[in-house]
Amino acid sequence: YKITELANNYKDIYFAEKQVSFYNDTTDPSSPSYSTSKFDIVKIAEDYIYKKYPDLDIVNVGIVNNENSLSYIAVFYHVLNNIPIINSRIAISVDGETGKITNEEISVVENIKNVEKNEILNVDKEARIKKLVDDINSVAEQLELSKNKLKYEDVVIDKDYNKNFIFLKNIPFTTDSTLHAQLIYNCVEEKDNTLSAKLQWQLKFYSSYLYYTVRYGINDGKVISVKKNKNNYRFIKYNSPGDNEGREWEITSAANPEIKNASPYGWNKIGNITYNVPFGNNVKMYDDYKARNTFTEIFDESNFNFDFDINKDYTNHDEINRNFAITNTFYMINILHDIYFNLGFDVEAGNFQDINYTNEGKGNDSVIVLNYNFPSDDSNLSNIQKKYKKYVENYVVNSMAFTTPEDGQHPVLYMLNIDYATHNHGLIHEYTHGVVERYRQKAHITGDCFSGNEAYAINEGLSEFFAITSDAHGEIQQSIYDRLEFFAGALSDALFLICGKDRNIDTHFKCDENLLQEFKNMKKNELPYNVHLYQIVLNASSHFKCHPTYTDWRDAIFNEVDTHPVVRNNRYFKCLLWISFANRGFGSNAKEEYTRISYPENGIKFEQYENNFDIPDFCMKYRSVLDNNRMEIEEYTYEKVYERQLHDNFK
Numbered sequence: 001y002k003i004t005e006l007a008n009n010y011k012d013i014y015f016a017e018k019q020v021s022f023y024n025d026t027t028d029p030s031s032p033s034y035s036t037s038k039f040d041i042v043k044i045a046e047d048y049i050y051k052k053y054p055d056l057d058i059v060n061v062g063i064v065n066n067e068n069s070l071s072y073i074a075v076f077y078h079v080l081n082n083i084p085i086i087n088s089r090i091a092i093s094v095d096g097e098t099g100k101i102t103n104e105e106i107s108v109v110e111n112i113k114n115v116e117k118n119e120i121l122n123v124d125k126e127a128r129i130k131k132l133v134d135d136i137n138s139v140a141e142q143l144e145l146s147k148n149k150l151k152y153e154d155v156v157i158d159k160d161y162n163k164n165f166i167f168l169k170n171i172p173f174t175t176d177s178t179l180h181a182q183l184i185y186n187c188v189e190e191k192d193n194t195l196s197a198k199l200q201w202q203l204k205f206y207s208s209y210l211y212y213t214v215r216y217g218i219n220d221g222k223v224i225s226v227k228k229n230k231n232n233y234r235f236i237k238y239n240s241p242g243d244n245e246g247r248e249w250e251i252t253s254a255a256n257p258e259i260k261n262a263s264p265y266g267w268n269k270i271g272n273i274t275y276n277v278p279f280g281n282n283v284k285m286y287d288d289y290k291a292r293n294t295f296t297e298i299f300d301e302s303n304f305n306f307d308f309d310i311n312k313d314y315t316n317h318d319e320i321n322r323n324f325a326i327t328n329t330f331y332m333i334n335i336l337h338d339i340y341f342n343l344g345f346d347v348e349a350g351n352f353q354d355i356n357y358t359n360e361g362k363g364n365d366s367v368i369v370l371n372y373n374f375p376s377d378d379s380n381l382s383n384i385q386k387k388y389k390k391y392v393e394n395y396v397v398n399s400m401a402f403t404t405p406e407d408g409q410h411p412v413l414y415m416l417n418i419d420y421a422t423h424n425h426g427l428i429h430e431y432t433h434g435v436v437e438r439y440r441q442k443a444h445i446t447g448d449c450f451s452g453n454e455a456y457a458i459n460e461g462l463s464e465f466f467a468i469t470s471d472a473h474g475e476i477q478q479s480i481y482d483r484l485e486f487f488a489g490a491l492s493d494a495l496f497l498i499c500g501k502d503r504n505i506d507t508h509f510k511c512d513e514n515l516l517q518e519f520k521n522m523k524k525n526e527l528p529y530n531v532h533l534y535q536i537v538l539n540a541s542s543h544f545k546c547h548p549t550y551t552d553w554r555d556a557i558f559n560e561v562d563t564h565p566v567v568r569n570n571r572y573f574k575c576l577l578w579i580s581f582a583n584r585g586f587g588s589n590a591k592e593e594y595t596r597i598s599y600p601e602n603g604i605k606f607e608q609y610e611n612n613f614d615i616p617d618f619c620m621k622y623r624s625v626l627d628n629n630r631m632e633i634e635e636y637t638y639e640k641v642y643e644r645q646l647h648d649n650f651k
């Protein structure tokens with residue numbers, strides 16, 4: 001594409017550094033006195049600017065106010081002919097309690113020799129937008145975005161139109177049909193070192209899911225520059241887990257995909273340092289354990305980019321696909337950090353971050369991803385590489401694994417080969433192991449608690465529950481029964497019963513499949529019910545015993561339900577959960593009535609519960625849900641699982 005080609009050759013040519021005056025004056029805070037109790041922050045700031053810089057032309061663009069602070073920042077642009085100069089900024093901080101100025105930051109342009117003029121400066125709103133539409137058509141033609149002409153009548157102007165920002169809808173060639181336009185002055189240095197202010201449109205929009213900033217010279221009638229947003233990531237959507245062979249992948253791109261309350265400074269920053277490699281506060285990726293290299297050769301500093309194409313015939317020998325795969329892992333672990341943060345796994349709960357930004361929890365424990373970067377078949381490896389690969393397989397990892405040391409130490413996600421980097425289901429599964437393990441540690445449940453058949457299956461079931469139910473198109477997978485992940489089945493049944501997914505049961509509870517939002521900023525009783533269920537399941541892992549039995553874990557979950565501020569009095573919610581267990585033969589009377597069978601000849605010991613389909617008396621009025629549902633679910637009961645397992649073991 002033309003637009004991509006131009007963006008790749010983008011050079012930052014505007015705004016000569018030496019012409020910028022930057023003041024940061026906090027020495028003598030002074031402000032006019034205001035006797036009114038409610039302050040007009042903009043007025044205070046304006047008065048202050050006009051008094052101190054009488055020749056400066058400005059326009060207010062808004063007030064920034066931090067929720068937890070009484071400090072307000074009024075932000076202005078430096079203007080020429082009422083048009084803002086791009087990259088200028090005047091920010092005046094005002095104490096909301098006293099009305100006093102507490103800080104000023106002034107970045108303006110001085111000594112401008114030539115200021116471009118155009119008829120557009122004098123016309124009314126309608127004429128200005130007509131000119132904008134013509135110029136957008138010219139941009140679309142020059143960048144080969146569309147052959148269809150945009151008509152003024154078809155365009156929808158957002159009702160928030162003002163002279164600084166114009167938001168347009170109904171644009172046929174942008175990914176989301178919108179475009180953000182701004183008339184600006186752009187100050188550039190001429191050959192004789194003088195400064196000229198050029199009148200330009202600054203257009204921001206998505207094209208093929210990538211976010212661009214295009215500047216168009218109004219007098220020249222030409223595209224001046226095309227810039228691609230540096231924080232574009234291309235990845236497989238977290239809710240289309242698929243597998244490592246590209247089955248049902250939904251590939252997408254996004255600029256700044258982080259969830260703001262969980263990663264307020266983005267994913268590529270640690271403190272004040274921005275990293276142009278897959279490195280940040282939540283995750284660091286390495287390709288060699290010994291040398292501790294990052295993927296720096298791939299993610300070149302001067303060409304910062306997380307936006308790699310993927311070749312359809314996926315092979316991990318392909319460099320482009322390798323880069324895409326690494327970016328995908330970086331995306332996934334970061335987005336899982338942000339999602340789990342909003343489900344309650346925050347700094348206080350001991351989450352994985354280098355800097356915690358609060359006094360809670362211990363920092364310095366971002367997730368280290370060690371991807372050994374081997375191809376999945378050996379044909380291109382040298383003999384020495386083959387030996388090393390064998391060594392890693394034998395002594396480190398033969399697929400994927402997650403280790404979780406105590407709070408304040410880095411967890412490590414090991415990956416044998418690059419295929420695992422695109423295995424979103426596996427990444428969710430592994431990360432969940434880390435979360436559950438950290439909950440156990442924080443609850444001071446000590447010991448190697450998930451060894452042994454039942455405890456092991458519970459732990460795997462937890463991870464599978466989150467991996468399976470993250471799939472927006474996923475149905476209950478019968479295969480999980482083969483792996484003894486009984487609770488993954490029961491809990492995903494519960495989630496689908498509660499949220500009505502792919503089942504003909506009316507959805508009584510409000511659910512929200514989109515986990516990419518700031519649930520932590522919502523009130524408890526406003527949270528969707530899938531979030532309630534996820535939190536209940538996570539919290540349960542902070543109070544079951546070491547080496548839990550199925551009964552222990554089921555009791556821990558109902559204990560959470562009974563003390564939950566929203567669902568504790570909700571009989572229907574509780575009964576759907578009981579029904580989900582009963583459905584699989586682990587009904588309310590299944591407790592402790594099991595026989596143990598051991599097979600000393602192969603060292604494997606199995607416990608066996610007898611099927612029990614009972615539900616508590618208070619749930620009897622919902623019995624039909626169970627009965628109807630049992631008709632739909634194939635009767636893979638608990639007992640059958642073991643029959644199959646036993647059968648397999650005798651083979």
Ligand SMILES: [Zn+2]
Nearest residue numbers: 429433460463
């Ligand atoms: Zn696992």
